[in-house]
Amino acid sequence: MHAGGHDEPHHQVNLLRSVRTLATTLIEVAATRLEILTVELQEESLRLAKIVAWSALTVFFAGLVVVFLSFLVVAANWDDHRIAALTAVAVFHAVLGGMTGLLLYRQLGRKSQLFSTSLQELRKDESELRAGSPEGSATLLQTADVPR
Helix, strand or coil: CCHHHHHHHHHHHHHHHHHHHHHHHHHHHHHHHHHHHHHHHHHHHHHHHHHHHHHHHHHHHHHHHHHHHHHHHHHHCHHHHHHHHHHHHHHHHHHHHHHHHHHHHHHHHCCCCCCHHHHHHHHHHHHHHHHCCHHHHHHHHHHHCCCC
């Protein structure tokens, strides 16, 4: 038996403790990132709900205005220029429909910002882990210590 043989179980215990500490830290970091994702998803769903509600009300009232103005134009010109009035109202509605369709198309082309903060934090974690610096490990440990 050699002189270092007695320390081998002690090294195994230390290694096991280090692996457990690393696993715990990784789980804490993952949990923190998941919490950030959850908060972002909740914020985005509330924002979208508000947008849908206000959009529906806006469209409803704007639609009423357009309908009643259209009736007013046609009624005011019924005796002398009914065909011209109906044509003008139809062209006006077509132009409004085209403009709003174009705005919708542009809005659908915009990139969503959902999860951008979480992705940024994960990329930062990845670069710190790749660098292997002790400061990076300390930063990960600090962000994992978020109070729950």
